[in-house]
Amino acid sequence: MKVNKKTIINIVIMLLAYALVFVLINSGVLSRQYKSLIVPICVNIMLAVSLNLVTGFLGELSLGHAGFMSIGAYSSALLSIALSNTFPPVLAFFTALICGGISAAFFGFLIGVPVLRLRGDYLAIVTLAFGEIIKSIINYLKITGGSKGLSKIPLYSDYKNFTVVFVIMVITIVLISNLIDSRDGRAIKSIRDNDIAAESIGINISRYKVMAFVIAAGFAGIAGALYAHNVGIIKPGIFDYNKSIEILVFVVLGGMGNIPGSIISAIILTLLPEFLRGADNLRMLLYAIVLIVMMIFNNSKFKSGLSLNRTFRKLGREE
Amino acid sequence: MKKKVLLSALALTFGLALTACGNSGSDKAADTGSKNETAAAKSSGDVFTIGATGPLTGSAASYGNSVKNGATIAIDEINAAGGVKVGDKTYQLALNFQDDEAKEDKAVNAYNKLMDSKINVYMGAVTSGSSLALTDLTAKDNILQITPSGSAKDITKNPNAFRLCFTDPLQGKMIADFVLDQGYESVAVLYNNSDEYSTGVYEAFKDELNAKGQSALIVNEQSFTNDDVDFTTQLTQIKASGAKLIFVPAYYEAAAHIVQQAKQQGIDSAFVGSDGWDGIIAQLTDESQAEGAVFLSPFLASDPSAAKFTDAYKKAYNATPDQFAADGYDTVYVIKADMEKAGSIESDDLIKAMTEIQVDGITGKVSFNADGEPNKEPKFVTITNGEYQLFDNN
Numbered sequence: 097m098k099v100n101k102k103t104i105i106n107i108v109i110m111l112l113a114y115a116l117v118f119v120l121i122n123s124g125v126l127s128r129q130y131k132s133l134i135v136p137i138c139v140n141i142m143l144a145v146s147l148n149l150v151t152g153f154l155g156e157l158s159l160g161h162a163g164f165m166s167i168g169a170y171s172s173a174l175l176s177i178a179l180s181n182t183f184p185p186v187l188a189f190f191t192a193l194i195c196g197g198i199s200a201a202f203f204g205f206l207i208g209v210p211v212l213r214l215r216g217d218y219l220a221i222v223t224l225a226f227g228e229i230i231k232s233i234i235n236y237l238k239i240t241g242g243s244k245g246l247s248k249i250p251l252y253s254d255y256k257n258f259t260v261v262f263v264i265m266v267i268t269i270v271l272i273s274n275l276i277d278s279r280d281g282r283a284i285k286s287i288r289d290n291d292i293a294a295e296s297i298g299i300n301i302s303r304y305k306v307m308a309f310v311i312a313a314g315f316a317g318i319a320g321a322l323y324a325h326n327v328g329i330i331k332p333g334i335f336d337y338n339k340s341i342e343i344l345v346f347v348v349l350g351g352m353g354n355i356p357g358s359i360i361s362a363i364i365l366t367l368l369p370e371f372l373r374g375a376d377n378l379r380m381l382l383y384a385i386v387l388i389v390m391m392i393f394n395n396s397k398f399k400s401g402l403s404l405n406r407t408f409r410k411l412g413r414e415e
Numbered sequence: 416m417k418k419k420v421l422l423s424a425l426a427l428t429f430g431l432a433l434t435a436c437g438n439s440g441s442d443k444a445a446d447t448g449s450k451n452e453t454a455a456a457k458s459s460g461d462v463f464t465i466g467a468t469g470p471l472t473g474s475a476a477s478y479g480n481s482v483k484n485g486a487t488i489a490i491d492e493i494n495a496a497g498g499v500k501v502g503d504k505t506y507q508l509a510l511n512f513q514d515d516e517a518k519e520d521k522a523v524n525a526y527n528k529l530m531d532s533k534i535n536v537y538m539g540a541v542t543s544g545s546s547l548a549l550t551d552l553t554a555k556d557n558i559l560q561i562t563p564s565g566s567a568k569d570i571t572k573n574p575n576a577f578r579l580c581f582t583d584p585l586q587g588k589m590i591a592d593f594v595l596d597q598g599y600e601s602v603a604v605l606y607n608n609s610d611e612y613s614t615g616v617y618e619a620f621k622d623e624l625n626a627k628g629q630s631a632l633i634v635n636e637q638s639f640t641n642d643d644v645d646f647t648t649q650l651t652q653i654k655a656s657g658a659k660l661i662f663v664p665a666y667y668e669a670a671a672h673i674v675q676q677a678k679q680q681g682i683d684s685a686f687v688g689s690d691g692w693d694g695i696i697a698q699l700t701d702e703s704q705a706e707g708a709v710f711l712s713p714f715l716a717s718d719p720s721a722a723k724f725t726d727a728y729k730k731a732y733n734a735t736p737d738q739f740a741a742d743g744y745d746t747v748y749v750i751k752a753d754m755e756k757a758g759s760i761e762s763d764d765l766i767k768a769m770t771e772i773q774v775d776g777i778t779g780k781v782s783f784n785a786d787g788e789p790n791k792e793p794k795f796v797t798i799t800n801g802e803y804q805l806f807d808n809n
Contacts, residue, residue: 128527136520232640235609244611247547247569327520329548332609333641334518370524379514380472 114262121258129370131255135326137366138265139319144346144358145272146315151344152353153276154308155288157216160207160223161316161343163230164200166335168317169324170240172196173249176325180250189252193264193321200317201310203230208309212302227340234332245331246324253325261322268315273355275311284308285353349390364390463499463506463760465490465750466534468525468549469541470517478739479541482563483512485736485743486538488727493751501754508747515540519548526552535760536561538746541739543567543611550576559765561749563742566612571787575766579746579781579789580713580738583612586689587619587664589793590711594660594687595627603635603658603684605649605673607665610641616664616689634658639669646673647680654682666691671698671705678704685709693738695798702801709806712796713778714741717803721777738778745776 117134120126143161150158176192183191211222234240241247253261275281283304286294295301324330346365350357368386372379393399467486469479490508493499498507511534513525522545529537536559540546546565553560554573562570562578566586571578581589594602604620607613624630635656637649650673653661661677661684663670670692677684688695688710695710696702716725716735724744728736736744749772754760757768773782779791795806 127531129524129531132524132527136524232609235640242611243609243614244567245544245547323520327523327548328551329519329544331519331544331611334520369521370528373513373525373528376514377471 110266114259117258117262121255133366133370134255134258135253135261135322137363138261139323139326140343140346140362140366141359142265142268142315142319142322143343144350144362145269145355146312146319147343148347148350148353148355148358149272149276149284149308149312151347152351152358153281153288154284154305156212156305156309157220157344158223158309158312159220159337159340159344160225160227160230161312162335162337162339163223163227164204164313164316165320165323165339166230166234166330166332167203168196168200168320169330169335170234170246170320171199171317172321173246173324173330174239176250176252177246177248185250185252188250189260189325192252192325193318196321196324197314197318200320201314204310204313205306208306208313212305212309224337224340227335227337231332231336234335240332243332245329247329249324249328249330251325251328253322261326264318264322268318269355269359272311272315276355280304280307288353345387349387349394351394361390461504461506462509463536463754464509464511464532464534465536465538465747466526466529466532467510467512467538467541468515468522468529468545469512469539471512471514473516473518475517475542477737478564479512479514479517481737481739482541482743482746483510484728484732485724485740486510486512486563486747488724488731488740489744489747492727493747499751499754501760502758506754506760508751515542515545517542517545519544521545522548523552530556534558536750536762536765538563538743538750540565543570546570557766558762559753559769561746561769563746564739567615574785574787575762577769577783577787577789579742579749579778581690581711581791581793582788583615584619584622585788586711586793587616587621588623590616590662590664590687590689591620591623591627593709593711593795594632594662595624595629599632599660599685601634601656601658602632602660602662603637603653603656604633604662605637605639605646605653605665606663607643607669608638608640610665612666612691613664613689617662620662620664643669644672646676650677650680650682653684654680658684660685660687662687664689664691667693667695667698671695674705674708675699675701690738693796696801696803702798705798706801707797707799709795709797711793712738713791713794714738715794715796715803715805716741718777718805724777741776741778745774745778745781748776749774749781 121131147161150156172192172195175195176188179188179191207226211219214222235243283299286299287301287304291301346362347358350361369383372382375382469482470476471479487510490510494507498505511529511532513528515522515525522540526549537553538561540549540562541564543565546562547567547569550570550573554575557575560576564580565578566580566583568582568584570576604617606617624632635653635658637652639646639649663673663686670688674686686708690712692710693712695705699705725736728740752772752774753765753768756772757764769783770785781789781791783789796803797806
């Protein structure tokens with residue numbers, strides 16, 4: 097990455113964004129409800145961006161992302177509970193995070209190697225099954241607390257340690273967008289666009305497929321670890337296929353293969369149910385309606401008109 | 416690349432701006448809310464707000480809605496009778512009930528929302544998982560927490576937390592004692608191994624039998640998972656084991672399927688269940704299928720002592736109240752008694768007075784010990800002629 101004006105602007109904007117949240121939290125402007133949403137927003141952004149790598153850029157539909165998230169959540173939580181008495185919190189947390197990411201990536205590899213020989217709908221169903229298998233196994237194991245869940249997880253990543261979560265999120269976004277613009281990323285995109293053509297010019301399809309899958313699983317694992325250390329209790333039921341679908345909704349709403357879109361939709365869709373609390377019993381109905389409206393807007397002429405607008409075009413122009 | 420990073424940064428600021436707007440928006444809402452409250456306070460004394468969370472949407476919605484409805488009836492009754500007298504002040508009660516979808520992370524948001532809008536006491540959560548996620552938060556805020564129906568053991572580990580219902584282990588123990596009392600020779604168990612409530616009750620049941628040296632009583636153990644509707648395989652095994660009694664610690668949907676399929680297979684063993692069975696009759700196509708089944712329940716809608724509540728509930732919601740509604744109703748009365756005893760609405764006084772009160776509620780006479788657990792007698796309910804009846808021991 098060349099250091100030029102744009103890079104500097106990006107860094108400045110990131111810092112400004114961070115400073116804004118920092119001030120909001122510490123000045124007491126933000127209510128408790130919205131403070132408690134900051135970490136879930138970051139976690140959802142990480143999940144959406146990492147799933148976008150598989151769904152948007154590799155072009156394979158994965159319905160098991162919550163499964164990887166749960167592996168990361170459980171492995172890191174078990175480790176940090178075990179370490180909490182002997183290690184200082186910072187060290188315990190980072191060991192747990194790395195462990196969560198690596199174990200999720202490992203399972204991504206295990207499932208990816210045989211499964212990525214399948215294509216399209218077949219892969220989707222197999223990943224769906226994988227998520228359910230993970231859930232069942234966690235349910236049966238003694239060490240995970242079974243259906244009672246794992247509680248008393250140290251709260252290392254709650255909003256007070258927002259800085260850590262923010263930095264990890266930024267790292268995730270930067271790494272994944274850098275990957276996509278790299279030589280490997282172009283190979284991944286070429287598989288999406290036409291795998292036969294890609295193979296004919298010597299791209300090792302299996303290798304790149306597994307690579308994208310493993311990286312996405314690893315980041316989902318880290319996101320799961322952050323989730324676990326924010327809420328303090330995890331149950332297998334949280335990571336069911338509904339959660340996977342929820343992440344997929346972020347990606348689809350933001351646009352396949354569109355990382356800023358994933359970020360925006362993850363933010364909006366995490367905040368929306370909380371905005372609608374005033375609506376009481378109609379809350380989830382309104383949520384669904386807003387979702388439909390947003391999906392229609394996303395495909396509408398109005399939006400493509402907007403993106404043709406001069407100022408908007410200027411904003412997104414490649415140098 | 417540049418474009419993407421730039422856009423992502425933009426997105427971030429956009430999101431943060433959104434957060435900030437949302438915040439001011441919610442503050443406004445809270446303002447208008449408190450304005451309404453102050454208006455009410457001016458006309459009829461001060462307002463004491465009970466904050467509560469529970470599932471109002473999602474698969475567990477019926478529990479949250481029942482608790483909310485039951486609590487609303489109690490609050491309306493108390494307010495109609497002039498409110499709660501604390502010292503020389505009279506308080507009107509108000510309920511602020513937030514949806515948590517029975518999910519832990521949503522429960523944290525909902526609880527923080529309650530704390531933003533200022534509550535005096537926290538009633539919740541309705542489900543065990545959500546209660547567990549909140550128990551340390553309420554301790555940090557030093558606010559009195561009473562869960563109407565959260566049965567996991569650790570909920571009450573902090574001194575500020577109390578519960579109105581039986582814990583899962585206590586239920587398992589009481590049912591085991593009941594089975595021993597009735598002198599059954601052999602028991603088969605059919606439980607939900609993906610549900611913490613079901614496994615919790617079952618494990619305590621087994622432990623109690625072991626402790627009494629009667630572990631040989633269990634001749635067969637079968638399990639199922641959430642949303643199962645076909646229990647033929649398990650029931651065939653149970654039938655082959657020849658058990659005289661089938662213990663089903665489960666919620667009424669599963670229990671209804673189990674009872675029906677057992678009858679279809681010609682199993683004539685007796686059934687005993689946990690408090691999740693409440694509501695089973697409405698699920699049955701033929702009420703005689705559950706004839707003679709016994710289950711533990713804190714509440715019986717047809718009981719004369721609950722007639723006033725049952726009538727009011729039927730009038731307001733056009734439904735028969737279940738135990739969750741009764742728990743919500745009783746919790747409000749516990750809070751009322753606690754306020755009167757404490758003589759203040761400071762959290763410290765409210766927490767301290769909890770162990771000194773006794774409430775004669777519709778789920779039985781209840782008092783609380785320092786561990787936050789309720790002391791009350793279990794009721795066993797049996798199904799006779801398609802109606803719930805109190806089980807007569809003789």
